[in-house]
Amino acid sequence: MKQEILCRGCTIKFIPKRGNQLYHDKKCQQDFNNAKGKTTRDEKKAVQKPLDNNFKILKKILGTAKFVNKSREYLDGAGYNFFHFTAKSYTDSKLPAWRVFNYILIELSPIEFQILKQNETK
Ligand SMILES: [Zn+2]
Secondary structure (H helix, E strand, O other), X not given: OOOOEEOOOOOOEEOOOOOOOOOOOHXXXXXXXXXXXXXXXXXXXXHHHHHHXXXXXXXXXXXXXXXXXXXXXXXXXXXXXXXXXXXXXEOXXXXXXXXXXXXXXXXXXXXXXXEEEHHHOO
């Protein structure tokens, strides 16, 4: 006789028809996966939104220039969020550089930054 198990989706007890069955029915499985997908999307949004915003700000400030220097105050005023970046590295002269996709924000000093595009560097 087959053993009752707890449905992974709604935790009701059921007897699986197949050995690998985890959900009591198809709809329960779909609902569970949809809820899981929504949680993942919500989690990503908390990071993706400020990152996208930083990208837009850097793109707008740099425009078609090769590089632009701006103060921390200016970037703060533009809504730039220093906590969100895609990677951190150091320049050859050991200055911290934060990447936001293909844009790079180099910390020239605690109050001044240089913005450039990744493909403008070697
Ligand atoms: Zn269920």
